[in-house]
Amino acid sequence: MPGRIVDEDVVTVRERARIDEIVGSYVHLRNAGGGSMKGLCPFHDEKTPSFQVTPSRGLFYCFGCGEGGDVITFVQKVDNLSFAEAVERLADKVGVVLRFTEGTGPRVEPGLRMRLLEAHKLAAEFFADHITAPDALVARQFLDQRGFDRQAAENFGVGYAPRGGRDLANHLKAKGFRHEELVKGGLIREQGYDFFRGRLLWPIRDSGRSVVGFGARRIHEDDRIPAKYINTPETPLYKKSQVLYGLDLARTQIGKKSQAVIVEGYTDVMACHLAGVDTAVASCGTAFGDDHAKLLRRLMGDHDAFHGEVIFTFDGDAAGQAAAMKVFSGDQNFTSQTYVAVEPSGLDPCDLRLQHGDARVRELVARRVPLYRFVMGNVIAEFDLDRADGRVGALRAAAPLVASVRDQSMVLGYARDLAGMLGMDTEEVRQEVMRAAARSSRRPERETAAPGQRNDEPAQPEAAEPTGIALPDRRERSLSVERETAKLLVQAPAHFAKGYDNLTPEDFSHPAYRAVFEAVLAATGDAGQDWISSIRDHLEHPEIGALLASLGVEPLTTNQEVGRHYVQAHTAKLRLIRVTREIADLKSRLQRTNPVDEATRYNQMFSQLLGLESRRAELTKLGLGPAE
Template identity: 65%
Template sequence: MAGRINEEDIAAVRERARIDEIVGSYVTLRRSGSAMVGLCPFHEEKTPSFQVTPSRGLWYCFGACSEGGDVISFVQKIDNLTFVEAIERLADRVGIQLRYSDDGGTRTPPGLRMRLMESHQAAAEFYAEQLAAPDALQARQFLAERGFDRDTALDFGVGFAPRDGRALLRHLRGRGFADADLVAGGLARESGYDFFQGRLLWPIRDSGRQVLGFGGRRIFDDDRISAKYINTPETPLYKKSHVLYGLDRARQAIAKKSQAVVVEGYTDVMAAHLSGVDTAIASCGTAFGDDHARLLRRLMGDHDAFGGEVIFTFDGDEAGQSAALKVFSGDQNFLAQTYVAVEPSGLDPCDLRLQQGEAAVRELVARRVPLYRFVMSNIVGRYDLDRVDGRLNALRAAAPLVGSIRDRGLVSGYVRELTGLLGMEPEEVQREVARAARAPRPQSGSGQRGDRYRQQAPDEHPPEESEQPPRRKGLELPDPNDRLLTTERQTLKLIIQAPQRFGAGWDGITAADFTHPAYAAVFTCVEKAAADGAEGDWAHRVSLAAEADRLRSLTVSLAVEPLPITGEPTERLVAAYSSGLQLLTVMRQIAELKSKLQRTNPVDQAVKYNQMFSELVVLEARRHALHQRSIGAQE
């Protein structure tokens, strides 16, 4: 792993990558005053609600999304990248060579990523051209036999690596690429030969359509490498556990539909997309793992994932069953419901399309069954259910599966289903499931299902320590048009957009002055940003202090919304809102104290009563002072 990116370089990327240019390459923007507006790329809309403010380097959606951020967060979200990946992509785009702190690991030399990306794009173009060469006849026949014509091959960028062993090297050398970079990128071997020779090739791209590597299929009997498929080795660009073939085509559909269909091969992805299954992707040269799951989680969005689904296509044979069990063991990485689509004939999506048509591929996905049901049926099928001990052992093997189901509403249904499979009494099955749900389990990430998905069967009451806390909801955003919260919102907008107009300690404002939790959280971010003493754009520093994405989006919206007046805000305006906000707090305190006084007997509880009355006098004096200050500022 490389070290941390130098903070100065991150700031330079953020400053040099003009947000209007970056966003404008994805969204059509038009000028509207000091801002630019367009249709939001993250949800369907007909009226533009997406706003970019170049002067502040921020974007925000005033529509259904209510999301926002800076140029880095935009690239993260639209191309499904991590923070580091977004920084590296922007740095490559604006010509900044990133520096990494030395943590003892392997570091990517400055500028290498940019050169590798350029060489991979050139290689992809070269390989695609070679598919039309005479030597590629067998490669074209391979595609044709699987139902893919020339136009489809061009659309997917399928190519061919010439057999002479050095054709790509000669081509890229002629384009000015150095041998050392070609070896570092996995395009050439240190021996001076092309990495891929005599292979049908698929370019493997990231969600932004940047070529990261290739997958090569054996098509010649005399190929010295016996493996049917070989992939680009691990490089600074290509990490097999972090890439998914077809993600560049499926990214938007996955995010829109909150669905991903995981197939096993490159031709399966092609067949699925041609059949209308536009959410199909595949792992590249490795099993679908935890990193792939996290990649899909980012793309589908955790907040929508319980309404989404990840569908795996497996054969109905023993290998397919084993693959399903492996997926189930890591299923805690999905918040989406996980399904299995099994073709009884054993055909993969590519052969299914070829033999039965594109509708059959769509039908395969439509026939999906929950992963739990598929695995449960296979577990029970291992036992002799004609024997009493066989049924009991099958129940004990399947009960932990049912007990781990995260959706409580499904538990009773699966108990009934397991009862039917076993031919046992429902009460006996339910007791065993409840016992399995209470049993200690390994923590998440250990390769087994985590405790947080453990569920109890209905009508069972396990000990208190086994009960799971309710799933936490994300921070609820306030209604920007709520009149009861107008003073809070306008005050925060002034703090973020005109901090220089406030006195020390924000004129006495505290987080307790904000009644909505989100507004209070934003003010806490303000205090953090002020305390760190860093330099740079103030609004951006406040947004960085927000840990949650939704809170960061709220901060951005406060930074770009119009202020309550035209022109530059004045100190009198700031005083009016700051004193008005604190006045509301004092009035709430007075109302609460008066309520307590009414419930207190002045004779039997004289000391307590007199103390509260003295506090009320102080509060009334403060209320009067704040009221006068507010009126004076307004005048």
């Protein structure tokens, strides 16, 4: 077994690593009063901050998902590390050299991350020094032709990799770094040659402003590597799907302004920042992905006014439209509003600044349009809106886009916009959007049907007419456990324990399912009558009869034989969902209660919370996973 980290060193790391600084490099934190700070939880999706950091105690806790602990626990969870790996990473950051007890097995070399960070820092300085070398003339000309002077190059740390082949390797080895370390860090190749040769380089830093890799552009015609851009390979420091170029420069402003501008290249980031768009970043050698979105979401936090902006810059050509569609498909990643900034001339921010000045770059961002509107405009542009059939075709093509908007409260407004773009009646457009939502199995807008309105969408076949109790959508995922349990009550009552496994009407959140269960309780003990008929006789709302019929004939969601274990699992899971819901509600109330001014009430609620947590643990022991 490998040796353990000496306990004293763990304590030292915990004391020196300020939790607000460490968490703040992942999450945008704001003062919350009372010595606490708040931000969006990095462990679950949320719109309102429930993640709290208390620097004086060195602790964090999320009232939303229940994650909590100290600075070491945070790094473990956020970076998916073991305890020892998290301690080592923090030790690297705060300059603690760890000691280990004697062990018998191999382990990762202690201090490797710190060594690699130092090597990358020295490499960045080495490349920056060589930007003025005679061999770097072509690199300087490249920068000059794009409007970047020497001061700009120095501000962004732009450098040049000599063409010699082993220049960086020899320089770093002279500083005491070993061949194996430099290979692991992606600075040299296994054969001993420099990874970057004869290229213009940009240092890529993490949100903590440490250099973790480099992006390099081809500038010599005889470069043996044909790719225009190459980046540092995957290393213990550099994960391309988790880094953004310019984040070290933009991080503070992204948090303050709750805005991020996504551009395509290194020179575009430079141009934006020099023009005054100080929230610009770019992905490094890969497409903008989910991990990038999560990183930005944590840094942006939540903004009271407009929930922030993520602005993508695209060309107005076919490639730009395709890129916009790709972003639209992943738009659920953002709690912010997503926009597109398109330059009609097709110029990227770098060329736009070069040809028209800084003001035009700022105007490009200021002219942003909502992503959904840009995408809809591209879709309906394919149709002849002067013809009735063209307008109908455009509506059918664009309606699914509106239906897929993540914020359902905004769908109606977007439908009005679409109606205006098409010159059609708003109600007609809204109906088509709802049909599109039903076809895609997404939840439609919950509105009362207008008099005489048809309601034959396939997603809600049971709701033939408006009733006193709204009937549930059978494909509503959040109600799947309630529906399955209700079907079991109707189809397999013999497999329930006495008292229906301690179920109560309050376990059913939807009033229609609750009404069915209340009828089941009332029908229990009836003799000489068909079970379903007996339930129907006890329904207080006759309109629920259609739901009861559906529950009686709809197949159960299992191919296995239904027995006692299956029934017990579903009843326990339904009770678990209710307990989890009550815990969430109680945590929310605790969060809003002052433990000093309302000590008695706070303590009562805390005791109640402990009881609920105990009940949840008991239900979980039945072998259930997280509630669906």
